[in-house]
Amino acid sequence: MFVLExxxxxxxxxxxxxxxxxxxxxGVSFKVSSGEITGFLGANGAGKTTTIKCVLALAFPDAGEIxxxxxxxxxLDAKMKIGFxxxxxxxxxxxxxxxxxxxxxxxxxRFSSVVLRSRIESLLKRVDLWAARDKKxxxxxxxxxxxxxxxxxxxxxxxxxxxxxxxxxxxxxxRMTLSELIRDIAKEGMGVxxxxxxLNDVEKLCQKVIIIKNGLVEYEGGVQDLLKKTGGRFRIxxxxxxxxxxxxxxxxxxxxxxxxxxxxxRQCHIIEIKSDNTLEDAFKKIxxxx
Amino acid sequence: MRGIxxxxxxxxxxxIRDRIxxxxxxxxxxxxxxxxxxxxxxxxxxxxISANFGFLGIHLSTVMLAIFLGxxxxxxxxxxxxxxxxxxxxxxxxxxxxGKSLGLxxxxxxxxxxxxxxxxxxxxxxxxxxxxxxxxxxLGILMEATLILSMSLCFSTFARPVTVxxxxxxxFLIGHWLExxxxxxxxxxxxxxxxxGKLMVSTFPDLEVFxxxxxxxxxxxxxxxxxxxxxxxxxVWVSIFMLIASFIFSRKDLx
Numbered sequence: 001m002f003v004l005e006x007x008x009x010x011x012x013x014x015x016x017x018x019x020x021x022x023x024x025x026x027g028v029s030f031k032v033s034s035g036e037i038t039g040f041l042g043a044n045g046a047g048k049t050t051t052i053k054c055v056l057a058l059a060f061p062d063a064g065e066i067x068x069x070x071x072x073x074x075x076l077d078a079k080m081k082i083g084f085x086x087x088x089x090x091x092x093x094x095x096x097x098x099x100x101x102x103x104x105x106x107x108x109x110r111f112s113s114v115v116l117r118s119r120i121e122s123l124l125k126r127v128d129l130w131a132a133r134d135k136k137x138x139x140x141x142x143x144x145x146x147x148x149x150x151x152x153x154x155x156x157x158x159x160x161x162x163x164x165x166x167x168x169x170x171x172x173x174x175r176m177t178l179s180e181l182i183r184d185i186a187k188e189g190m191g192v193x194x195x196x197x198x199l200n201d202v203e204k205l206c207q208k209v210i211i212i213k214n215g216l217v218e219y220e221g222g223v224q225d226l227l228k229k230t231g232g233r234f235r236i237x238x239x240x241x242x243x244x245x246x247x248x249x250x251x252x253x254x255x256x257x258x259x260x261x262x263x264x265x266r267q268c269h270i271i272e273i274k275s276d277n278t279l280e281d282a283f284k285k286i287x288x289x290x
Numbered sequence: 291m292r293g294i295x296x297x298x299x300x301x302x303x304x305x306i307r308d309r310i311x312x313x314x315x316x317x318x319x320x321x322x323x324x325x326x327x328x329x330x331x332x333x334x335x336x337x338x339i340s341a342n343f344g345f346l347g348i349h350l351s352t353v354m355l356a357i358f359l360g361x362x363x364x365x366x367x368x369x370x371x372x373x374x375x376x377x378x379x380x381x382x383x384x385x386x387x388x389g390k391s392l393g394l395x396x397x398x399x400x401x402x403x404x405x406x407x408x409x410x411x412x413x414x415x416x417x418x419x420x421x422x423x424x425x426x427x428x429l430g431i432l433m434e435a436t437l438i439l440s441m442s443l444c445f446s447t448f449a450r451p452v453t454v455x456x457x458x459x460x461x462f463l464i465g466h467w468l469e470x471x472x473x474x475x476x477x478x479x480x481x482x483x484x485x486x487g488k489l490m491v492s493t494f495p496d497l498e499v500f501x502x503x504x505x506x507x508x509x510x511x512x513x514x515x516x517x518x519x520x521x522x523x524x525x526v527w528v529s530i531f532m533l534i535a536s537f538i539f540s541r542k543d544l545x
């Protein structure tokens with residue numbers, strides 16, 4: 001099932017003393033499925049956050065269609081099934097971690113107070129903040145805020161979560177904890193849509209990526225498909241005439257296959273084929289990387 | 291309703307930690323204290339002076355709360371980006387505005403009740419028989435502050451807090467000056483003065499409708515007709531400001 005379908009999304013802002021129209025989104029279209037982690041990639045200013053804001057009705061698009069759960073636009077019912085963690089989240093500093101989750105849990109109105117209490121406890125433990133539950137948020141570190149923010153997005157057991165840069169600013173431990181959590185919730189059937197600059201994490205986590213460039217979707221598809229499509233560096237280790245040799249191919253999968261055929265014809269014994277292509281390489285090849 | 295109440299509770303929690311609140315409460319307490327000192331100077335007018343200064347302190351501090359905290363209620367949420375996670379929860383933007391307003395009204399109610407109790411004690415210590423006029427005086431202050439809060443909130447949907455505060459402060463002064471203006475219109479021969487004056491009287495909310503602060507001195511009370519008019523007046527003006535606020539805020543890009 002598609003948890004989100006975006007079609008022809010356009011958005012412009014007027015900026016400057018003499019307002020000048022600036023088109024940020026020029027017809028963005030993509031789909032997000034349930035039970036899948038979809039990465040949303042793009043350079044700074046490509047339109048990632050604007051897209052997310054339009055999707056969540058925090059900003060109003062000039063044109064386009066947004067459908068949730070194959071039913072219709074964002075309604076109060078749809079909001080019950082959606083969780084959101086914004087980029088660089090700011091929360092009510094005077095609340096403790098527990099009070100904070102209680103506030104958002106009550107707002108979602110999905111659980112009774114007894115169920116909510118146990119849900120808060122389990123989520124705080126899951127994001128490794130149980131020990132800091134009675135601490136005020138103003139005393140939380142950036143990583144802790146990111147974790148409590150994710151817990152807030154999950155407090156009402158949504159079917160779809162949108163995470164804007166969830167792993168930014170976290171230490172390796174924190175990134176690992178959150179990555180595992182994101183992987184787990186997708187396994188439970190939740191759709192996860194997350195924007196990130198950290199290509200390494202996207203590559204490890206996502207089954208699918210959507211790449212946005214200058215307000216348009218440049219690529220939408222599987223991560224592996226993108227790696228194959230953009231080619232890369234392959235390292236082949238083989239034995240020919242009793243001697244172990246290494247050959248490097250800078251090219252796509254087709255070139256790799258033809259070299260393998262060549263080795264077979266030469267009756268070589270292939271020991272190892274390793275792809276060195278990363279999402280970062282793919283990103284550079286389609287003109288998005290630094 | 292549940293969403294409005296939850297936001298109101300959170301706003302109340304937020305406000306009672308705000309320094310401005312305590313600054314204004316101290317200001318009101320100082321005025322009440324000052325009223326005691328002034329009262330000592332005049333034997334016959336002691337109660338009158340104490341009651342006037344006491345009510346002035348409660349009135350000004352509550353109105354300032356409505357102007358300054360009311361004007362930053364929504365802007366603060368937008369600037370700190372806390373609104374982004376809030377509005378994604380199953381509540382509407384109008385419910386959000388209503389919840390924030392209700393939270394501040396609860397803060398003002400607490401302030402009026404707290405300061406009112408202190409003033410009551412002061413008057414009681416002077417062996418003054420406080421009647422229903424005292425309650426009406428406090429209620430009038432709360433009603434006026436509610437109207438001013440709705441103005442602040444409405445203007446804050448399209449202007450920055452400093453502009454909102456200046457504008458609403460102006461409307462507050464005009465609102466207490468309209469009765470005098472009407473008097474001068476009757477006396478004036480200038481057509482333009484009459485035209486502008488009448489336009490102002492019919493356009494701006496008259497805040498003197500809620501001025502029941504001197505009733506306590508004369509042991510008077512508010513008639514049912516007066517009370518009903520004041521309540522209707524409040525409901526109409528608050529509805530107008532809240533509708534405009536909701537209309538603008540529902541179309542605003544956030545973040």
